Amino acid sequence: MQSKISLKVNGVLHHLDVESRVTLLDALREQLHLTGTKKGCDHGQCGACTVHVNGQRINSCLTFAVMHQGDEITTIEGLAANGHLHPVQAAFIECDAFQCGYCTPGQIMSAVALLGDPDAGLRTNDDIRESMSGNICRCGAYPNIVAAIKLAQSKGA
Amino acid sequence: MRDFDYAVPRDVAGAIDTVARAAGALFIAGGTGLVDLMKLEVQNPTTLVDVNRLPLSEIRETEGGALRIGAMARNTAVAYHPLVRERYPLLSQAVLAGASAQLRNMATVGGNLMQRTRCTYFRDVHEACNKRTPGSGCAAADGYHRMHAILGTSEHCIATHPSDMCVALLCFDTVVEVQGSEATRRIPLEHFHVLPGDTPHLETVVRHDELITAIEIPRPSGNRLSSYRKIRDRASYEFALVSVAASLTTDGKTIRDARIAFGGVATKPWRAHGVEKVLNGAEPNIETWRAAAEASITGAAPRRHNRFKVELLKRTLIRTLVELTGVER
Numbered sequence: 081m082q083s084k085i086s087l088k089v090n091g092v093l094h095h096l097d098v099e100s101r102v103t104l105l106d107a108l109r110e111q112l113h114l115t116g117t118k119k120g121c122d123h124g125q126c127g128a129c130t131v132h133v134n135g136q137r138i139n140s141c142l143t144f145a146v147m148h149q150g151d152e153i154t155t156i157e158g159l160a161a162n163g164h165l166h167p168v169q170a171a172f173i174e175c176d177a178f179q180c181g182y183c184t185p186g187q188i189m190s191a192v193a194l195l196g197d198p199d200a201g202l203r204t205n206d207d208i209r210e211s212m213s214g215n216i217c218r219c220g221a222y223p224n225i226v227a228a229i230k231l232a233q234s235k236g237a
Numbered sequence: 238m239r240d241f242d243y244a245v246p247r248d249v250a251g252a253i254d255t256v257a258r259a260a261g262a263l264f265i266a267g268g269t270g271l272v273d274l275m276k277l278e279v280q281n282p283t284t285l286v287d288v289n290r291l292p293l294s295e296i297r298e299t300e301g302g303a304l305r306i307g308a309m310a311r312n313t314a315v316a317y318h319p320l321v322r323e324r325y326p327l328l329s330q331a332v333l334a335g336a337s338a339q340l341r342n343m344a345t346v347g348g349n350l351m352q353r354t355r356c357t358y359f360r361d362v363h364e365a366c367n368k369r370t371p372g373s374g375c376a377a378a379d380g381y382h383r384m385h386a387i388l389g390t391s392e393h394c395i396a397t398h399p400s401d402m403c404v405a406l407l408c409f410d411t412v413v414e415v416q417g418s419e420a421t422r423r424i425p426l427e428h429f430h431v432l433p434g435d436t437p438h439l440e441t442v443v444r445h446d447e448l449i450t451a452i453e454i455p456r457p458s459g460n461r462l463s464s465y466r467k468i469r470d471r472a473s474y475e476f477a478l479v480s481v482a483a484s485l486t487t488d489g490k491t492i493r494d495a496r497i498a499f500g501g502v503a504t505k506p507w508r509a510h511g512v513e514k515v516l517n518g519a520e521p522n523i524e525t526w527r528a529a530a531e532a533s534i535t536g537a538a539p540r541r542h543n544r545f546k547v548e549l550l551k552r553t554l555i556r557t558l559v560e561l562t563g564v565e566r
Contacts, residue, residue, distance in 0.1 A: 081240060081241065081242045081243055083243065099240055100240060100241055100242065100243035100285070101238045101239070101240050101241065101275075103272070122276065123273050123276065124269055124273055124339075124340060127337065127339060130339055136313075136342040137338060137339050137342060138339050138342050138343050139269070139339045139340065139343065141272075142268050142269050142272045142273060142340075142343065143268045143272060143343065144243070144265075144268070144272065144285075146243050146287075147265075147268070147287055147289060190338070190339065193338075194338065199313075199317040209473070210472075210473050211338055212338075213337055213338075213472075213473035213474040214336070214337020214338050214339045214340065214474055215337075
C-alpha cells in the first residue's frame with residue numbers, strides 16, 4: 081500500500097510517497113538520502129540504525145516510516161549546530177572512539193540520548209557500558225567509546 | 238517483506254473493529270518483534286492496525302491500591318516509574334534486564350505479553366516448525382537446542398518463551414485486561430499463556446479480535462524481599478539461559494508467601510508452585526534451598542544440548558534465595 085506521508089527530520093518537514101513496508105531506516109537513507117544512519121543487521125541486534133524519535137533513542141530498522149507522522153526525528157546529520165560539532169561528536173574524535181566508523185553514528189546517537197536521560201544515573205564505567213549495550217562495535221572500540229562519553233559528560237553534554 | 242495495508246484507528250473500538258474484519262490483520266505496537274518477523278516472512282499480516290496513538294499508556298494507582306499499566310506503556314516508562322521502583326522493584330529489575338535501551342524505548346507491555354519465541358527454527362521459514370506451520374514438525378527437537386526449554390515442553394515444540402517482564406509479573410498475581418468486539422475480559426497472567434501441547438501455534442488465550450488494553454498488579458503485601466536474577470551468555474543485551482524471579486517474606490524463622498517464577502527454561506513464563514510449596518512454612522536454611530532446587534526441576538525434559546539448564550536452574554535458584562535472605566547454610 082502506497083501512502084503520502086510527512087516526516088519531520090532534523091527540524092525539516094519532508095513529504096514522501098512510501099509503501100507501508102518501508103522502514104524508517106530505509107526512508108531516511110533511500111528517500112531522504114540521510115545516509116549517516118547505518119544499516120547493520122537490520123534486525124534490531126546491532127544499534128547502527130539508532131536515531132531519536134521525540135528525544136528518545138530507538139532502532140529505526142524495527143519501525144515503519146508510516147508510523148512516524150508528526151514525530152520529531154533526529155539523525156546524526158541533525159546534531160551539529162551552526163557549524164559546530166555536538167560535544168559528543170567532538171569527544172568521539174578527541175578520544176579516538178572508533179576504528180572503521182560504521183557503528184559510530186549509532187553509538188553517538190545512543191550516547192547523546194543517554195547523557196540527556198535523568199533516569200540513566202550514570203556513575204561508573206559499568207553504568208555506561210550497560211546503557212550502551214544496544215550498540216555493537218565490531219572493531220572493539222569500546223574502551224574509547226566509554227572514555228568519550230565520560231569526557232562529554234564532564235563537559236556537561 | 239510482503240506489502241500490507243496500514244490503518245490508523247481513531248479509538249480502541251475502531252482498532253478492534255478493523256482487525257476483527259480481516260483474518261490477516263494484526264495490531265502493531267512497538268514493532269520490535271513483529272517488524273523483525275515480517276522481514277523474515279515468519280509473520281505476513283495483510284493489514285497492520287497501528288495502536289501507537291491510542292490513549293493506552295497511562296500508569297496509575299487504582300482506587301483499590303493496585304497499579305494499572307496501560308498496554309502501550311513503553312518498557313522504559315514502566316521500569317523507571319516511581320510507583321514501580323518503590324513497590325515493585327522486582328518488575329523494574331526484570332524489565333531493565335531485557336533487551337537494550339533503544340528496544341525498551343519502543344517495546345510495550347502489551348507487545349511483551351504477545352512476543353514470540355526466539356527459537357532459530359521458528360525464525361527460519363525453510364525449517365520445520367509446528368509453531369509457524371502447524372503439522373510441519375519440530376526441527377529443534379533433533380537440531381541444535383541449547384537455548385530451548387526443559388519445562389512445559391511437548392513432542393511438538395520445545396521453544397522458550399523469551400520474556401523477562403512476564404516472569405516478574407507472575408510473582409504479583411497480575412491480571413491482563415483484553416477488550417474484544419463484544420466484551421472485556423480480565424485474565425490472570427498465569428492463564429494468559431498456554432502450553433504448546435499439540436497446538437504450539439496457539440500461545441495465548443487472546444482471540445483474533447481482542448486487544449490488550451492494560452495490566453493490573455495488586456499491591457504486594459507485607460515487607461517483601463524480592464530479586465530478579467538473569468543468567469545469560471553475555472552480560473547485557475541477551476536473552477536468558479535461566480532467570481529466576483523470587484519474592485517472599487520471612488521473620489528469619491519461617492518463610493511465608495513465597496512467589497517464584499522462571500524464565501529462559503520453559504515454553505511459557507513459568508510460575509514454580511512446587512518450589513513455593515517447599516518454601517512456604519519452612520525455615521530459611523540450605524536444606525530448604527536444596528529441597529526447593531530439587532522441586533524446581535520436577536518434570537524437566539532436558540535434551541542433548543540444553544541438559545546444562547537443569548543444574549544451572551537449581552544453582553540460580555539457590556543463589557537467588559541465599560542473596561535474598563542472607564542465609565547461606
